[in-house]
Amino acid sequence: MRLYTASPEEIRAGEITDIYFVRSKQILEAKKLEKKVRIEFHVMKLPRGYEWAVFTGLEEALWLLKDMPVTVYSLPEGTLFKAGEPLMLIEGYLHDIILYETALLGILRHYSSISTKAARLKRLAMDKTLLFFGLRAAHPAIAPMIDRAAYIGGFDAVSGAMSKKYLGVEPQGTMPHALIIAFGEQRAAWKAFDEVVDKSVPRIMLVDTFYDERIEAVEAAKLLGEKLSGVRLDTPSSRRGNMRAIVEEVRWTLDILGFKNVKIVVSGGIDEKEIVALRDIVDAFGIGTSVAVPPSVDISADIVEVYEEGRWKPVSKRGKLPGAKQLYRKRPGLDDKVLLFESGEAPEGYKPMLVKYAENGRLLVDKLPSPQEIRAYVLEQLREVPEPVLN
Numbered sequence: 001m002r003l004y005t006a007s008p009e010e011i012r013a014g015e016i017t018d019i020y021f022v023r024s025k026q027i028l029e030a031k032k033l034e035k036k037v038r039i040e041f042h043v044m045k046l047p048r049g050y051e052w053a054v055f056t057g058l059e060e061a062l063w064l065l066k067d068m069p070v071t072v073y074s075l076p077e078g079t080l081f082k083a084g085e086p087l088m089l090i091e092g093y094l095h096d097i098i099l100y101e102t103a104l105l106g107i108l109r110h111y112s113s114i115s116t117k118a119a120r121l122k123r124l125a126m127d128k129t130l131l132f133f134g135l136r137a138a139h140p141a142i143a144p145m146i147d148r149a150a151y152i153g154g155f156d157a158v159s160g161a162m163s164k165k166y167l168g169v170e171p172q173g174t175m176p177h178a179l180i181i182a183f184g185e186q187r188a189a190w191k192a193f194d195e196v197v198d199k200s201v202p203r204i205m206l207v208d209t210f211y212d213e214r215i216e217a218v219e220a221a222k223l224l225g226e227k228l229s230g231v232r233l234d235t236p237s238s239r240r241g242n243m244r245a246i247v248e249e250v251r252w253t254l255d256i257l258g259f260k261n262v263k264i265v266v267s268g269g270i271d272e273k274e275i276v277a278l279r280d281i282v283d284a285f286g287i288g289t290s291v292a293v294p295p296s297v298d299i300s301a302d303i304v305e306v307y308e309e310g311r312w313k314p315v316s317k318r319g320k321l322p323g324a325k326q327l328y329r330k331r332p333g334l335d336d337k338v339l340l341f342e343s344g345e346a347p348e349g350y351k352p353m354l355v356k357y358a359e360n361g362r363l364l365v366d367k368l369p370s371p372q373e374i375r376a377y378v379l380e381q382l383r384e385v386p387e388p389v390l391n
Contacts, residue, residue, distance in 0.1 A: 005141040012064065014099030016106075021098050028095040036307035038324045038341075039097060041088040041108065043081075047295035049391040052080045052334060054119045054378060055087050056152055057111030059368050060145075061104055062357060069096055072358040073341075075327070078152055078374040079353065080119075080381045085338055086325040087299065089354060094303075101301050109299045111149045117294035118153025119378055120388045121287060124275045129284035131172055131265075133159035134292030150291050152374040154382060167371045174204040174232045174265070174286075186210060190220055194227060202229035204265055207250075217250045221259040230263035230283065243274070247281050272390050312342075327353040332384040 006016045028035075046053055058077035065072060070092035081087060087108070090097060122130055132150040135143045144166040147158040157172040164170055175193055183189040190205045203224055207216035217231045231254075235246060247264060254262050266278060267286030275285060302320045305312045314322035324341035328350035337347055346352050356364055369377070 003141060005139070011103055014103075017099045017102040021101060025095055025098050028098070033095075035094045036092065037094050037097075037303045038305040038312065039090045039101075039301050040086050040304045040324060041090075041104075041299055041301050042086055043083055043297060043299050044320075046083045046297065049389050050116070050120075050295070050297075051389070052082055052385060053112055053116040053297045054153055055079045055081055055108075055112055056115040056149055056374070057108040058088075058357075060107045060111070061088070062363065062368070064100060064103055064107065065090070065358060065361065066363070067361040068100075069093070069360050070358070071356065071360065073354040073356050075353050076355060076377070077369065078115075078377040078381075080334060080378075080385065081327070082334060082336065085327050085336060086354060089324055089341065105299055105301060109297060111145070112297045112299060113294045114146060114149035114291060115153030115378075116297050117291045118150045118155050119382060121272060121275060121285075121291065122154030122379070123382045123385070123387055124272055125279055125285065126382075128275075128279055128282065129157070129265075130155045131157045131159065131267075131284060131286045132288070132291060133173060133267075133286055134288035134290075135160050137289045137292035146292055148371055152371050152378060153291075154375060154378050155287075155291075169371065172202075175206050177206065177209050177234075180206060180209040186216055187219060187223055190223055194224060203227050204230040204232055204263075206234060207231045208233055208235045213246055214250050214253050217262075218253060218257060218259075221254060221257070221262055226261070228259070228262055230265050232265040232267060232286065234266075234268045234286070244277055244281070247278060251281055272388065276390065329353050334385060 010016055043053065055075045056077055058074055062072065070090050073089040075081065075087050132147065132155045134150065135146060138146050143160050144162055147160040147163050148167055151158050151167060151169060158169060159171055159173040161171050175189070180186050180189040183192065186209055194203055205220040205228065207213055207220055213233050213235060220231055221228050233246065233250065235243065247266065251264060254260065263283035265284040265286060266282050270285050270287045271290040302316055304314065304316050304322055305324050306315055316322040325338050326341045328337045328339060328346050329335065330350045337350060358364060
């Protein structure tokens with residue numbers, strides 16, 4: 001028995017690839033066909049209803065390409081983009097690059113899909129707290145990556161216990177129903193939590209295990225008093241009915257009994273529509289599956305130029321636009337222009353967005369941004385775009 005996961009060494013060696021790339025490399029080398037190319041990464045069509053997405057995964061992509069004889073231009077990690085815009089450009093010999101297309105696309109697609117969904121939810125919630133606990137929806141081997149993708153996409157916190165080690169982010173969470181069931185009675189579990197868990201951890205108690213949410217919320221407030229930071233409603237769908245009515249009832253009752261300081265956290269099947277329906281009366285949302293298993297942002301990679309006779313020549317398969325491209329943007333918002341990469345000066349008021357990050361495998365920037373810096377960049381952009389259209 002084993003975990004069916006690839007090691008970093010196998011990924012760096014180009015072993016995690018599709019077999020037709022292995023055969024293509026064999027053919028290129030056997031025929032001594034050394035073709036210098038420019039490969040463009042882009043999305044031709046975003047998921048239904050999406051007007052923008054978030055480009056993430058760059059740090060891992062650069063790790064994969066480190067020390068390889070390639071030059072990399074890319075959007076900064078965390079940049080919002082629209083369909084049809086260039087995201088990354090890799091320049092080098094095809095036989096050096098070809099084995100890595102599978103892994104590169106896997107990194108960029110998976111990262112960007114999670115971060116985009118997280119950003120859409122954060123744009124709808126904005127000043128409300130979003131906690132990600134979707135690790136149970138994915139393979140444990142990639143838990144740090146999923147936490148990172150959700151966090152840099154705009155979530156305020158993640159629940160993964162390893163997030164401090166990998167991201168420098170303190171994990172956050174409340175308590176499971178299993179703890180309360182083990183005690184056989186909710187008050188005993190709440191009291192034990194308060195007695196054992198470090199005092200720096202907010203006292204947010206789960207209040208829907210055995211009895212009505214309103215009753216348990218009041219019991220928790222009376223038991224812990226001013227120490228109670230919040231209550232979490234994770235009401236199962238079979239009992240849910242009108243979730244807004246439940247929250248309103250809990251909020252009203254806590255307020256009239258003098259517990260206005262107690263915040264309300266809602267979790268369980270939360271997606272975009274639930275946030276819009278509850279964001280005016282809920283303080284925080286716990287969200288898992290809708291972010292961990294998001295609609296796919298289908299990034300593809302295509303040769304757009306080949307180097308022949310001393311110059312770059314535009315070329316592409318049908319259905320794609322030949323020629324390497326640069327994205328120019330004027331902020332605020334996504335006022336964009338796409339021009340040929342070597343077209344000359346930027347249009348007035350516009351900034352070129354694809355930055356040279358590596359040359360012949362050597363990183364050209366002193367330091368890549370931290371998860372906290374990337375998240376701040378995403379939030380800055382989210383404030384400049386309209387709310388997502390709900391599907």
